[in-house]
Amino acid sequence: MTAFTAVIARDLRLAWRAPADSATVIAFFVLAVVLFPFGVGPEPQILARIAVGIIWVTALLACLLSLERLFQLEAEDGSLELIVLSPAPLELLVFGKCVAHWLTTGLPLIAVSPLLALLLNLHVDGYAALLLALALGTPTLSLIGAIGAGLTLGTRRGGALLPLLVLPLYIPVLIFGVAAVEAAVAGLPTRPHLLLLGGLLALGLPLAPIATASALRQATA
Amino acid sequence: MHRFANPARFLRLGAAIMPWSTGVAVLSLAAGLYFALFASPADYQQGESVRIMYVHVPAAWMALFIYTSLAATSAIALVWKHPLADLAAKAMAPVGAAFTALCLVTGSLWGQPMWGTWWVWDARLTSVLVLFFLYLGHIALNNAFDDPTRGARAAAVLAIVGVVNVPIIKFSVDWWNTLHQPASITRLAAPAIDPAMLRPLLLMAIGFTAYFVSILLLRIRTEILARKLRTLRYMQGAEAPAPAVAGERI
Numbered sequence: 001m002t003a004f005t006a007v008i009a010r011d012l013r014l015a016w017r018a019p020a021d022s023a024t025v026i027a028f029f030v031l032a033v034v035l036f037p038f039g040v041g042p043e044p045q046i047l048a049r050i051a052v053g054i055i056w057v058t059a060l061l062a063c064l065l066s067l068e069r070l071f072q073l074e075a076e077d078g079s080l081e082l083i084v085l086s087p088a089p090l091e092l093l094v095f096g097k098c099v100a101h102w103l104t105t106g107l108p109l110i111a112v113s114p115l116l117a118l119l120l121n122l123h124v125d126g127y128a129a130l131l132l133a134l135a136l137g138t139p140t141l142s143l144i145g146a147i148g149a150g151l152t153l154g155t156r157r158g159g160a161l162l163p164l165l166v167l168p169l170y171i172p173v174l175i176f177g178v179a180a181v182e183a184a185v186a187g188l189p190t191r192p193h194l195l196l197l198g199g200l201l202a203l204g205l206p207l208a209p210i211a212t213a214s215a216l217r218q219a220t221a
Numbered sequence: 222m223h224r225f226a227n228p229a230r231f232l233r234l235g236a237a238i239m240p241w242s243t244g245v246a247v248l249s250l251a252a253g254l255y256f257a258l259f260a261s262p263a264d265y266q267q268g269e270s271v272r273i274m275y276v277h278v279p280a281a282w283m284a285l286f287i288y289t290s291l292a293a294t295s296a297i298a299l300v301w302k303h304p305l306a307d308l309a310a311k312a313m314a315p316v317g318a319a320f321t322a323l324c325l326v327t328g329s330l331w332g333q334p335m336w337g338t339w340w341v342w343d344a345r346l347t348s349v350l351v352l353f354f355l356y357l358g359h360i361a362l363n364n365a366f367d368d369p370t371r372g373a374r375a376a377a378v379l380a381i382v383g384v385v386n387v388p389i390i391k392f393s394v395d396w397w398n399t400l401h402q403p404a405s406i407t408r409l410a411a412p413a414i415d416p417a418m419l420r421p422l423l424l425m426a427i428g429f430t431a432y433f434v435s436i437l438l439l440r441i442r443t444e445i446l447a448r449k450l451r452t453l454r455y456m457q458g459a460e461a462p463a464p465a466v467a468g469e470r471i
Contacts, residue, residue: 151375164361168355168358169382171351172389214378
């Protein structure tokens with residue numbers, strides 16, 4: 001357990017000392033969302049209709065952007081081998097990395113999203129659902145993304161490969177995340193969609209660290 | 222199974238099977254195409270374009286069947302570390318991707334006259350499209366490493382992650398579709414299929430499966446021989462310090 005908290009504390013300290021990394025991801029998120037009104041026109045009704053989709057898709061892409069360096073630094077300076085060799089279970093340490101990734105990427109994304117929803121004229125009833133859906137969905141994104149980051153470690157073109165591996169696996173989160181908010185806007189119950197998002201998270205929590213740990217063992221073998 | 226993990230034994234078995242599977246593939250594809258194109262009635266609703274289905278439906282079956290085989294092979298490769306399983310997984314992924322692409326293309330060609338559009342965001346179409354991307358990811362990851370073993374292992378993990386996710390994607394896409402788009406299109410809604418139409422369909426399915434077996438055996442054999450060649454070249458390079466190996470990509 002101390003190893004688990006140590007991994008989280010280390011990553012948080014690194015993120016704190018180089019805040020530009022996380023800031024870039026958030027800047028990308030905001031900028032990419034802001035591009036859409038230029039693309040589809042500034043009519044409030046159209047923007048309100050597609051606001052949820054834009055926010056979710058852009059959040060997915062922003063998360064993807066940050067994944068590449070999830071294990072990259074460790075692989076470069078050799079500490080990844082020490083992490084793999086450590087007596088603590090690798091799955092637990094990987095889970096710690098995922099938690100740290102979510103705290104430095106997912107949480108800021110959630111924090112900015114109401115502002116973006118405001119810019120895109122999202123219906124007032126959708127805000128709570130958007131925040132809840134993002135809170136349940138983004139940890140799953142970090143967990144699935146960690147598998148992709150582990151698998152592409154040491155590839156010749158990791159950056160281009162990662163979206164191809166990870167984005168198809170992100171589709172369920174996107175579908176239920178958007179559905180929850182649209183249900184809220186339409187005055188329907190959001191509970192089923194949020195429960196499904198929670199179910200995905202519940203599946204990802206135990207399974208994703210196992211797959212990621214297996215990928216990291218191969219990467220360092 | 223472990224008995225045939227030996228490449229030499231596998232090659233002998235493959236050489237024995239291949240003429241038969243190729244023969245079955247050629248015969249049943251020829252018969253299937255004859256029945257599909259000439260000796261079967263046109264559908265009363267779909268007209269002549271129903272004939273596309275005789276390629277489309279077996280291709281869709283193959284796409285799913287090969288992905289399941291790919292995941293099973295990957296699990297075997299990870300658990301027992303048979304190098305042959307790695308080779309088999311690497312050999313079958315492009316074939317599966319090709320069948321998925323064939324399924325998408327023929328479906329699109331059928332959709333244009335039937336639905337009046339090349340593409341609909343229907344649940345089934347979308348999930349097949351995602352399956353195609355999973356195949357592409359597997360192929361890309363397999364080829365992304367300088368060390369082929371590492372690529373095979375990483376791709377195996379991905380195939381297994383994919384197989385956990387495929388039902389989830391499938392169901393989520395189904396629900397997504399029903400939420401947004403009330404059932405406007407139901408495919409192949411006919412309750413029972415006429416024997417005259419079932420015959421070419423089954424023949425084509427058998428032909429596709431036999432073709433898959435042949436092409437898989439051929440691809441595995443090619444891969445084994447390519448590795449032998451590479452090993453030989455290294456051994457030569459080790460004996461005589463010739464610079465021939467230097468530019469070689471592993």
